Amino acid sequence: MEKKGKSPLVCRLAGDTGLIVEFGEGIDPVVNARVRAVAAAVKTRPPQGVIEIIPTYRSLLLIYDPLTTLPEKLIRFIEQADSGLGDEDAGPFRRVDIPVCYGGEFGPDMDTVAKTAGLGIEEVIQRHSAPDYLIYMVGFTPGFPFLGGLDEKLFTPRLKTPRMAVPQGSVGIANNQTGIYPITSPGGWQIIGRTPLTLFAPHRENPFLYQAGDRIRFIPISPEEYTAIKEKEDRS
Amino acid sequence: MTALRIISPGGYTTIQDRGRFGFQHVGIPVSGVLDAFAFTLANFLVGNPDNTPVMEITVMGPSLEIGKEMDMALTGAQMGISVNGVLMEQWASIRVKPGDLVSIGQVRTGCRAYLAFSGGIRVPEIMGSFSTYTGGKIGGFKGRPLQKEDLLETGDASLLIRPRALPPSLVPVYSSEPVIRAIPGPQADYFDTGLNTLFQCEYTVTVKADRMGYRLQGQPIPIKKGMPKSIVSEPSMPGGIQIPADEQPIILLVEQTVGGYAKIATVISSDLPLVAQTTPGDTLRFEAVDLATAHGVILEHKNRINAIKQRIEAL
Numbered sequence: 001m002e003k004k005g006k007s008p009l010v011c012r013l014a015g016d017t018g019l020i021v022e023f024g025e026g027i028d029p030v031v032n033a034r035v036r037a038v039a040a041a042v043k044t045r046p047p048q049g050v051i052e053i054i055p056t057y058r059s060l061l062l063i064y065d066p067l068t069t070l071p072e073k074l075i076r077f078i079e080q081a082d083s084g085l086g087d088e089d090a091g092p093f094r095r096v097d098i099p100v101c102y103g104g105e106f107g108p109d110m111d112t113v114a115k116t117a118g119l120g121i122e123e124v125i126q127r128h129s130a131p132d133y134l135i136y137m138v139g140f141t142p143g144f145p146f147l148g149g150l151d152e153k154l155f156t157p158r159l160k161t162p163r164m165a166v167p168q169g170s171v172g173i174a175n176n177q178t179g180i181y182p183i184t185s186p187g188g189w190q191i192i193g194r195t196p197l198t199l200f201a202p203h204r205e206n207p208f209l210y211q212a213g214d215r216i217r218f219i220p221i222s223p224e225e226y227t228a229i230k231e232k233e234d235r236s
Numbered sequence: 237m238t239a240l241r242i243i244s245p246g247g248y249t250t251i252q253d254r255g256r257f258g259f260q261h262v263g264i265p266v267s268g269v270l271d272a273f274a275f276t277l278a279n280f281l282v283g284n285p286d287n288t289p290v291m292e293i294t295v296m297g298p299s300l301e302i303g304k305e306m307d308m309a310l311t312g313a314q315m316g317i318s319v320n321g322v323l324m325e326q327w328a329s330i331r332v333k334p335g336d337l338v339s340i341g342q343v344r345t346g347c348r349a350y351l352a353f354s355g356g357i358r359v360p361e362i363m364g365s366f367s368t369y370t371g372g373k374i375g376g377f378k379g380r381p382l383q384k385e386d387l388l389e390t391g392d393a394s395l396l397i398r399p400r401a402l403p404p405s406l407v408p409v410y411s412s413e414p415v416i417r418a419i420p421g422p423q424a425d426y427f428d429t430g431l432n433t434l435f436q437c438e439y440t441v442t443v444k445a446d447r448m449g450y451r452l453q454g455q456p457i458p459i460k461k462g463m464p465k466s467i468v469s470e471p472s473m474p475g476g477i478q479i480p481a482d483e484q485p486i487i488l489l490v491e492q493t494v495g496g497y498a499k500i501a502t503v504i505s506s507d508l509p510l511v512a513q514t515t516p517g518d519t520l521r522f523e524a525v526d527l528a529t530a531h532g533v534i535l536e537h538k539n540r541i542n543a544i545k546q547r548i549e550a551l
Contacts, residue, residue, distance in 0.1 A: 012422035015502030016530035018473040020422050027468060054261045054471045056494075061471045063257075066531045067538070139263040139471060139494035142372045146469065182263075183372060202362055202374045208262055 006034070009082065011075055014061065017051075019071045021078050022059040027148060027176075031058045032136050034082070036090040036213045041081040047074060055212055056137045057146070095132065096210045098180065098195050100171050100218045101226035102128070106194035109159070113173060113190050116156045127151040128192065129218040133178065135210060143182035143200040143208045147216060150178045162188030169194045171218065193218075196230035237303035237334060238387040239353070245383050246340065247296035251357050251376035253289045255490065256365035260471055265491045267367040267375065270447065270512035271348055273408065273541070274312035278352035280545055281309035281329050281400045283393065288356035289366035291382070293349040295515065297340020298382065302332045307354040307396050313346025313410060313513060328401035346410035346513040355391030371448075371491055400548050410513040413438075417507050417525045417533070418477060423467060423498035427479075430457040434477070434500055435524050439485060443516045448491045449478075450511060452520065456483035459498060469496040475503035475511075477522075487511055504530040506537050 010022040023038070024031035039055040042062075046053070049069030054061040062074055102125045103110040114124050133147035140146075150173065158174045163186065166172070170181045172189030181187060182199035201207050210216065221229070254275070255268025269275040269292055279288045291298070297315045307329045310317045317324050317340050324330050326349075332338065340349070359366050359377055368376025377386060424431060439454035457479050459465060465481060472478070476488040476499040487503060488495065489512070503511060504525060514520065 014422045014473045142263045
């Protein structure tokens with residue numbers, strides 16, 4: 001029986017080897033938990049022919065080998081997995097502290113964000129570092145977390161012209177989202193600070209510090225603390 | 237002596253294999269070769285297993301000094317290859333010896349060529365693949381395209397007992413105006429007249445065409461009235477035809493993971509090489525096909541490659 005409040009699944013073909021299964025509309029922590037619960041279940045006992053399972057805000061992308069399986073089979077499998085699960089099955093999550101040096105040379109758009117919000121810089125920092133943010137999804141570049149839970153006062157539109165290179169570790173805001181650039185890449189988010197942590201280290205035993213479903217908290221640090229942590233990170 | 241010394245790197249030359257699977261959920265795109273057929277044949281012609289790393293060469297070929305006796309084969313785009321100034325065949329094995337100078341020219345038809353060496357190019361395996369992902373600075377040779385004076389090693393392998401060559405009648409001809417088959421969706425419902433436009437009009441490849449995606453130019457494809465201009469960000473598949481705010485399509489390729497624009501259709505995987513073998517100024521037309529047709533083509537291609545391998549071995 002359908003669990004109360006669960007919306008029906010919407011399936012979309014993404015070419016001849018991809019299937020998108022949508023669990024709801026928009027950006028919603030309950031829908032996202034359902035996505036992660038099903039992803040976890042599928043990963044525990046993957047059906048034959050599934051090459052990748054990618055959870056997103058509100059959908060799963062399944063990449064499959066069409067010579068081994070077909071979308072109809074996968075849809076039935078997902079429906080079965082979904083019907084037996086609740087949000088609590090999304091699995092355990094970790095809380096990860098990310099030290100951030102706000103403003104100054106590390107946060108070139110801090111003034112824009114403060115002005116848009118009508119707040120002082122100190123209050124922007126206080127409000128940005130207050131919540132436990134949910135990692136809805138990781139993507140765009142290796143380890144880029146799409147975070148939900150930003151204080152409404154801090155909503156700021158993207159830059160009109162994206163930058164060609166946003167430095168590694170930059171913390172930014174785009175409308176109702178906040179996130180971190182793990183590698184230097186082009187980007188249009190408003191940059192308010194930078195973390196000295198290495199968020200993507202391909203040769204480290206675990207290349208990433210977090211995954212979708214984990215919670216992130218930003219801890220404000222001084223430029224001196226930034227330098228000290230950065231030196232330690234670069235040595236390891 | 238190292239197996240290969242890069243005298244000049246060519247237009248854009250990277251080390252690739254089939255791709256890096258299983259890490260898109262953490263933002264690592266699949267990367268890998270864009271023309272799987274040419275890649276598979278390059279390895280087969282030098283006696284390598286299927287998924288051995290090769291050089292993917294774009295538009296302009298490199299020059300190399302050979303430091304070891306090896307078999308070598310160049311497939312894909314027609315660029316011309318010479319050893320010590322003597323013109324050689326593409327789609328055929330070439331025996332090279334220490335001191336040989338290999339020179340690959342400018343593209344004549346197609347866009348990307350594949351250069352395989354017996355034993356494969358030896359680079360560290362990162363997250364299950366040898367493919368270069370330049371955006372993340374990982375894989376291949378130091379996570380970047382090859383540069384002048386790079387020194388590369390190849391694996392140990394026995395040389396071919398008989399030379400191998402693809403019969404000329406089986407060499408693919410890369411069109412500068414290919415018809416590309418695509419399956420509507422994942423967001424075909426965001427469009428009405430746009431679907432007709434996509435499948436009826438001709439689109440030109442712009443200069444913004446690389447391993448991330450091919451930007452096209454032609455009749456604008458508007459989103460249906462009342463639909464939002466963007467979608468909740470979701471992962472993209474290679475071949476996805478994304479329609480951004482300027483209403484000009486972009487075919488997404490292998491160095492993308494997440495996008496927030498609606499995708500009107502997705503190029504079938506078997507036709508991605510045809511896209512990747514076009515260059516700026518070439519024109520594309522799209523033909524709508526259904527899923528069963530696309531799966532039939534995948535099976536047909538697989539059988540065809542197996543038949544070709546058997547035929548070459550029997551020669």
